Amino acid sequence: EAQVTQNPRYLITVTGKKLTVTCSQNMNHEYMSWYRQDPGLGLRQIYYSMNVEVTDKGDVPEGYKVSRKEKRNFPLILESPSPNQTSLYFCASSLSMGNYEQYFGPGTRLTVT
Amino acid sequence: TQLLEQSPQFLSIQEGENLTVYCNSSSVFSSLQWYRQEPGEGPVLLVTVVTGGEVKKLKRLTFQFGDARKDSSLHITAAQPGDTGLYLCAGVPDSWGKLQFGAGTQVVVTP
Numbered sequence: 001e002a003q004v005t006q007n008p009r010y011l012i013t014v015t016g017k018k019l020t021v022t023c024s025q026n027m028n029h030e031y032m033s034w035y036r037q038d039p040g041l042g043l044r045q046i047y048y049s050m051n052v053e054v055t056d057k058g059d060v061p062e063g064y065k066v067s068r069k070e071k072r073n074f075p076l077i078l079e080s081p082s083p084n085q086t087s088l089y090f091c092a093s094s095l096s097m098g099n100y101e102q103y104f105g106p107g108t109r110l111t112v113t
Numbered sequence: 114t115q116l117l118e119q120s121p122q123f124l125s126i127q128e129g130e131n132l133t134v135y136c137n138s139s140s141v142f143s144s145l146q147w148y149r150q151e152p153g154e155g156p157v158l159l160v161t162v163v164t165g166g167e168v169k170k171l172k173r174l175t176f177q178f179g180d181a182r183k184d185s186s187l188h189i190t191a192a193q194p195g196d197t198g199l200y201l202c203a204g205v206p207d208s209w210g211k212l213q214f215g216a217g218t219q220v221v222v223t224p
Binding site: 004035040041042043044045048058090092097098099101102104105106107 | 210
């Protein structure tokens with residue numbers, strides 16, 4: 001089954017404690033993205049990757065890091081989380097950048113206290 | 114400021130009623146996509162419209178792309194509780210390569 005998986009689904013942490021949210025896709029997609037979703041603001045792109053070892057900033061990259069060492073995996077790293085990073089996070093993948101169908105993971109609900 | 118403006122932000126209707134959701138922009142898009150997001154899940158693609166003036170139907174859902182490719186609408190006929198969800202439009206502006214999302218319209222259909 002074609003899918004994007006994310007872990008964990010829910011996470012409560014404290015300010016400053018480094019965390020990683022994993023993302024994996026089994027569709028051999030080149031393009032992967034991380035989004036955060038906040039009420040009234042829609043989906044905002046954090047980082048994206050066009051292929052292995054190729055990553056770039058999205059619209060709201062401050063406070064986040066990513067890596068793309070393998071085509072299937074695209075982890076999101078918060079080195080020092082802050083309360084304003086409390087949000088719902090989605091990983092997505094598609095064949096390529098552009099108007100291709102985005103396949104989304106189930107989301108990770110992060111709360112930073 | 115969102116590149117794609119969706120209206121209304123929230124819509125609550127009774128089962129059996131019709132509704133229309135709008136997605137507008139001042140930019141021209143090569144295509145527009147519509148996604149539906151149900152609680153606790155990620156968005157799922159419903160349809161992609163590509164040609165100005167194009168109309169696509171998906172059961173009781175009708176999608177239209179404006180002639181100038183700057184706007185789109187989603188019309189649901191005889192809404193059912195299963196249509197409840199957040200409807201998002203997304204598109205790639207002619208001058209850029211990244212998919213841009215609107216803020217979404219939350220639709221609630223009560224029995």
